[in-house]
Amino acid sequence: MYKIAVLPGDGIGPEIVPEAVKVLEAVSRRVGIEFQFTEALVGGAAIDARGIALPPETLELCRQSDAVLLGAVGGPKWDTLPPAERPETAALLPLRKELGLYANLRPAFLYDSLVEASPLKKEIVTGTDLIIVRELTGGLYFGAKKREQTAEGEMAYDTMYYTRSEIERIVRLAFTIARQRRCHLTSVDKANVLTTSRLWRDTVEDIKGEFPEVTVEHMYVDNCAMQLVRRPAQFDVIVTENTFGDILSDQASVLTGSIGMLPSASIGGAVALYEPCHGSAPDIAGQQKANPLATILSAAMMLKYSFKMDQAAAAIEAAVGRVLAKGYRTPDLYVPGTQLVGTAEMGQLVRREL
Amino acid sequence: MYKIAVLPGDGIGPEIVPEAVKVLEAVSRRVGIEFQFTEALVGGAAIDARGIALPPETLELCRQSDAVLLGAVGGPKWDTLPPAERPETAALLPLRKELGLYANLRPAFLYDSLVEASPLKKEIVTGTDLIIVRELTGGLYFGAKKREQTAEGEMAYDTMYYTRSEIERIVRLAFTIARQRRCHLTSVDKANVLTTSRLWRDTVEDIKGEFPEVTVEHMYVDNCAMQLVRRPAQFDVIVTENTFGDILSDQASVLTGSIGMLPSASIGGAVALYEPCHGSAPDIAGQQKANPLATILSAAMMLKYSFKMDQAAAAIEAAVGRVLAKGYRTPDLYVPGTQLVGTAEMGQLVRREL
Ligand SMILES: CC(C)[C@H](C(=O)O)[C@@H](O)C(=O)O
Ligand SMILES: CC(C)[C@H](C(=O)O)[C@@H](O)C(=O)O
Numbered sequence: 001m002y003k004i005a006v007l008p009g010d011g012i013g014p015e016i017v018p019e020a021v022k023v024l025e026a027v028s029r030r031v032g033i034e035f036q037f038t039e040a041l042v043g044g045a046a047i048d049a050r051g052i053a054l055p056p057e058t059l060e061l062c063r064q065s066d067a068v069l070l071g072a073v074g075g076p077k078w079d080t081l082p083p084a085e086r087p088e089t090a091a092l093l094p095l096r097k098e099l100g101l102y103a104n105l106r107p108a109f110l111y112d113s114l115v116e117a118s119p120l121k122k123e124i125v126t127g128t129d130l131i132i133v134r135e136l137t138g139g140l141y142f143g144a145k146k147r148e149q150t151a152e153g154e155m156a157y158d159t160m161y162y163t164r165s166e167i168e169r170i171v172r173l174a175f176t177i178a179r180q181r182r183c184h185l186t187s188v189d190k191a192n193v194l195t196t197s198r199l200w201r202d203t204v205e206d207i208k209g210e211f212p213e214v215t216v217e218h219m220y221v222d223n224c225a226m227q228l229v230r231r232p233a234q235f236d237v238i239v240t241e242n243t244f245g246d247i248l249s250d251q252a253s254v255l256t257g258s259i260g261m262l263p264s265a266s267i268g269g270a271v272a273l274y275e276p277c278h279g280s281a282p283d284i285a286g287q288q289k290a291n292p293l294a295t296i297l298s299a300a301m302m303l304k305y306s307f308k309m310d311q312a313a314a315a316i317e318a319a320v321g322r323v324l325a326k327g328y329r330t331p332d333l334y335v336p337g338t339q340l341v342g343t344a345e346m347g348q349l350v351r352r353e354l
Numbered sequence: 355m356y357k358i359a360v361l362p363g364d365g366i367g368p369e370i371v372p373e374a375v376k377v378l379e380a381v382s383r384r385v386g387i388e389f390q391f392t393e394a395l396v397g398g399a400a401i402d403a404r405g406i407a408l409p410p411e412t413l414e415l416c417r418q419s420d421a422v423l424l425g426a427v428g429g430p431k432w433d434t435l436p437p438a439e440r441p442e443t444a445a446l447l448p449l450r451k452e453l454g455l456y457a458n459l460r461p462a463f464l465y466d467s468l469v470e471a472s473p474l475k476k477e478i479v480t481g482t483d484l485i486i487v488r489e490l491t492g493g494l495y496f497g498a499k500k501r502e503q504t505a506e507g508e509m510a511y512d513t514m515y516y517t518r519s520e521i522e523r524i525v526r527l528a529f530t531i532a533r534q535r536r537c538h539l540t541s542v543d544k545a546n547v548l549t550t551s552r553l554w555r556d557t558v559e560d561i562k563g564e565f566p567e568v569t570v571e572h573m574y575v576d577n578c579a580m581q582l583v584r585r586p587a588q589f590d591v592i593v594t595e596n597t598f599g600d601i602l603s604d605q606a607s608v609l610t611g612s613i614g615m616l617p618s619a620s621i622g623g624a625v626a627l628y629e630p631c632h633g634s635a636p637d638i639a640g641q642q643k644a645n646p647l648a649t650i651l652s653a654a655m656m657l658k659y660s661f662k663m664d665q666a667a668a669a670i671e672a673a674v675g676r677v678l679a680k681g682y683r684t685p686d687l688y689v690p691g692t693q694l695v696g697t698a699e700m701g702q703l704v705r706r707e708l
Contacts, residue, residue: 082552083551084552086546089547119474119584120474121474121475145548145549147552153517153519154553155516155517156516156549156550156552156553157514157516158513158514158548158549159511159513159514160511160512160514162510163509164509165507190600192438193443193494194499194512195499195500195511195512196511197437198436198501199508199509201437221601222600222605223604225602225605226604226605226613228605229473229583229605229609230473230608246544246576247575247579247598247601248579249576251580251582251583251605253580255583
C-alpha cells in the first residue's frame with residue numbers, strides 16, 4: 001500500500017487532479033497495489049482557509065506520504081499580495097526545500113499527432129524527446145538576499161551560491177538518467193562569466209569518468225536557449241542550475257505543442273512531488289476546459305520514479321498517445337479536424353485506453 | 355567628421371566588417387559627412403599579437419572615437435584557455451564596463467522574405483518586430499564572485515547586485531525607445547523569487563508616470579521565454595537585467611530566421627559600440643560564407659544612435675530588405691529557389707541598392 005498526498009490547489013487544480021487520481025485508481029485495480037489518497041490544502045486555497053500558503057499539517061501529510069500529487073497554485077485573487085507572498089512562491093519554494101527535492105525533471109516529448117500544435121515547423125520539431133534536469137534547492141532561489149537603503153541610494157542583491165556536493169548529486173542523477181536514455185548529456189552553464197558555473201563545469205568533468213557510456217557536452221545557457229528553438233531534437237538530457245533550468249524548461253515546454261501536456265517530477269528527498277508544468281490557469285478554471293494530460297502524465301512519472309512501476313507508467317503514456325492519435329483534443333490543443341473534449345471526458349478517454 | 359574605431363576581431367570578423375565599412379563609406383559620399391576609420395586589434399587576434407585580449411591602445415582608440423564597430427571575437431584556437439580568459443569574455447566584458455555601455459539594444463525583426471528561414475511556423479512568426487533592451491554593466495556579470503575551499507568542502511558564488519540608479523537609467527532608456535515605437539514596454543524579471551527583481555519592478559512602477567503614453571507590463575522571465583516562442587509578435591520593447599537579457603536576446607535572435615541577420619548596439623557611455631549578435635563562426639571563416647548583414651545593420655544602428663542620421667539608417671535597412679526580396683541569400687539563409695551569394699557579393703548588392 002502506498003500513501004499519496006493529494007494537493008489540488010487553485011484554479012484548474014481541482015479539475016485536473018481528480019482525473020489523475022482516477023487514472024491511478026484504475027492502475028491500482030489492474031496491478032493489485034493499493035493507493036491511499038489523502039487530500040490537503042495548499043496555495044491560495046490554504047491562504048483563504050488557514051491564512052498560510054503551506055499549512056504545517058499539509059507539510060506533515062507530505063512527509064508521511066510515499067508521494068505527493070500537486071495540481072497548481074495561484075491566481076489573480078492573491079496577486080495583490082507582494083510577489084514573495086503569493087501562493088506559487090510561498091507554497092512551492094518551502095515545499096521543495098523542506099522535502100529536500102533537489103532535482104526537477106521536466107520531459108519535453110513530441111507526440112506525433114501533436115506536430116500541428118507546435119509553434120515550430122514540422123521539420124524542426126520532429127524527433128524532439130528531451131528531459132531537463134533542473135537543480136531545485138540552490139542557486140539564486142535560496143542564496144543570501146538583501147535590499148537596503150545605503151548612503152549612495154537603494155540597492156539589492158541575490159546570491160547564486162553552490163557547493164560542490166550540491167552540484168555532484170544533481171549531476172550524478174542526470175548522468176544516471178542519460179544512461180537509461182540515449183546516453184547524451186548537455187550540461188548548461190555560463191562558465192565564461194560565472195564562478196559558480198566554473199565550479200559546475202569542473203564538477204561535471206570530474207564525475208564524467210564514472211559514466212563512460214554517456215557523452216557529455218558543455219553549452220552556454222544563451223546558446224542553449226537558441227538551440228532549443230533551432231534544433232530541439234539534438235538534446236537528450238539537459239542538466240543545469242536552478243534559474244537557468246526555470247527559464248529553459250518553460251521555453252522547452254511550449255516547443256512540443258502545449259504546456260498542457262507536460263508533467264514534472266521533483267525528486268531527491270524521501271518523498272517526491274509530481275505536478276504539471278503549467279500553472280493554475282484561472283481564466284479557464286471551473287469550465288471543464290483544462291487539459292488534464294500533464295497531471296495524468298505526472299502521475300505516470302510518480303509510478304516510475306516513486307514506485308518503480310515502469311510498466312504501468314509506460315501504459316499510461318501509451319494510452320495518452322492513443323487518445324491523441326484518435327483525434328481527441330482539449331481546447332489548448334484544438335485544431336480544425338480534431339474532436340474537442342472537456343477535462344473529465346479526456347480523463348475518461350485515457351482510462352478507457354488503459 | 356566622425357571617428358570610427360574598427361575592431362574586426364577573429365573568425366569571420368575580418369570578412370564581414372569591411373562590408374559594413376564600405377556601406378558606411380557609400381553613405382558618407384552620399385550625405386557628405388566624412389568618416390575616419392581606424393583599425394585596432396581585439397580578441398584572439400590581440401592575444402596572439404600582444405598577449406592580451408583588450409590591449410590598452412585599443413581601449414584608448416575606442417575612447418577617442420565617436421563610435422566603435424566590432425566584428426566578432428573568439429575561436430577554438432583560444433578555447434584551451436580558462437573560460438574567463440577566452441577572447442569573448444576577456445575582451446567584451448572590460449570593453450563594455452570601461453566604456454560605460456550599460457544598455458545593449460538587440461532588435462529582432464522579421465523580413466517578409468525570410469519567413470521560410472524561421473524555425474517558427476509562418477502564422478506564429480508573422481509580425482515579429484521587437485527590441486530587447488538589456489542591462490549590460492551590472493548583475494551577475496559584475497557582482498562579487500568567489501570560489502573557495504571551506505571546512506565543509508568547495509563552494510562558489512556570484513552576486514546579482516543592482517542599485518536603484520542603475521535600474522533607473524536603463525528603464526528610462528527603454529521607455530524612451532518604446533515611445534518612439536509602438537508604445538508597449540514589457541519589463542522582465544523574476545520578482546516572485548529575486549530581491550533584485552523586486553527593486554527592478556518597483557523602479558519601473560515609480561518611473562512609468564513619466565511616460566504616460568507607454569503601456570507597461572511585468573512578465574516573469576520563465577514566462578517570457580515561453581511567450582517568445584508562442585507569440586513573439588506580442589512584444590514591442592522588452593527591458594531586462596543582464597543575465598536574463600543575455601538568454602532572451604539569443605533566443606529571440608533565431609526566431610526571425612538567422613542570427614546572421616541581427617545587429618546590436620551597446621550604448622550609454624560617451625562612445626557607443628556596434629556589433630552583430632552572432633559570434634566569430636570559426637567553422638566558416640575565410641570562406642566567404644558569412645552573412646555580413648548583421649554587421650551592416652549594426653552600422654545602420656550606429657548612424658541612428660551615435661550620429662542621429664535616422665534617414666541614412668533607414669535607407670540601409672530598406673536596401674537590405676530589397677536585396678532579400680530579390681532572393682539573394684548567404685548560406686545561413688539559403689533555401690531552394692533563392693540565389694546563393696558570398697559575403698563580399700552580399701555587401702556589394704546592398705551598396706548597389708542604396
Ligand atoms: C512559481 C515559481 C516560484 C516557480 C519557480 O520559479 O521555480 C515556477 O516558475 C516553477 O518553475 O515551478
Ligand atoms: C561572450 C559573452 C561574455 C557575452 C555575454 O554573455 O554578454 C555574449 O554572450 C553576448 O551576449 O554578448
